[in-house]
Amino acid sequence: MTDLVERTTRFVRDVVIPVEEEHGGVVPSQSEPLRAELQRAAREAGVFGPHLPVEYGGHGLGMSDRAPVFQAAGYSLFGPLAVNAAAPDEGNAHLLDLVATPAQKEKYLAPLASGEVRSCFAMTEPSPGAGSDPAALTTRAERIAGGWRITGRKWFITGADGAAYAICMARTTGAPGDRGGATMFLVDAGNPGMTVLRHIPTIDEGTPGGHCEVIFADCEVPGDAVLGEVDDGFRYAQVRLGPARMTHCMRWLGLARRAHDIAVTRAADRRLFGARLAELGMAQQMIADNEIDLAAADGLITRACWELDQGEPAAQATAIAKTFVAEAVGRIVDRAVQLCGAAGVSHDLLLSRYLREVRPFRIYDGPSETHRWAIARRAVRRVGGRT
Structure with missing residues (x-):
């Protein structure tokens, strides 16, 4: 390794x-x-x-x-x-490897793993649908002869434009707000009932296929398009989301290290006020704080990944790591921009691009506030309280 x-x-x-x-x-x-x-x-x-x-x-x-x-x-x-x-291919490959049938793996996982195709994961919906609260899911799938008919509207579906297929989450029983009753469906891009309506303009531009609004209008799929078991979609989503949050953290922490290295190199070379920038106290504080955030983020990722490797749900550990890392990465890149001054906000360095790319991570994969709410609830339950 x-x-x-x-x-x-x-x-x-x-x-x-x-x-x-x-x-x-x-x-x-x-x-x-x-x-x-x-x-x-x-x-x-x-x-x-x-x-x-x-x-x-x-x-x-x-x-x-x-x-x-x-x-x-x-x-x-x-x-x-x-x-x-x-993302989202890495998370989808993980999900397919664990849940898909042999036939589904041959059709969907094999070309995804080889890089022949891209994919997307269609769960998020515009308000009042599924977002921070997946149970608010409004997209519905009803049984028809030979399969299912899916109807709903999704948005912020990363990589949808050009994806060979979508893993679509739709409600098969119950009503929005119910904690069960969702099913995952494999929907091929050529299905006439699935339309990529538009790209949603965002501050991040580093993802092939963008972040898109997708419409499922009487989208008919065969019975073997069900991924896993009917009504078990929320459970499978957790199989995907915990590890995917950690791999997001890993990737963005790597970019934060790059930003920090750029800033420290510049601080070591830049001279002003009779000394190198790296010898000035306020610059040293920013460098030290970045080192601390990098080390702490890496430690939290390590702990959460260990729990996942042990087969544990790791819900608390992944929520803590995701919340801290998303915010730490933003702080690290922001300090790097500050240390580099005018060059940091210019296009001469890529730091300003990194700042735009990492900012949404505090929202994507669950906002920090939602994770904090869940972290607190688990802590109270652990001591026998109710919340």
């Missing part, structure tokens, strides 16, 4: 970062040729698919071993894309 970290570090430094700098950290609208070329190079370097099962051409790493490798890949915005460990 140490060798894979070192090879990934070299690959990102020598191959990926020059491409990232060429594009200013923004994934081009026609990203497939770029993705294919980076993934070809990753295969040649032996760093492709660190998380993927060995039988699908990956390295089969568990959660704890993924952490340093994903951080090494995340050192560039384009690194996770290159090694086929970017």
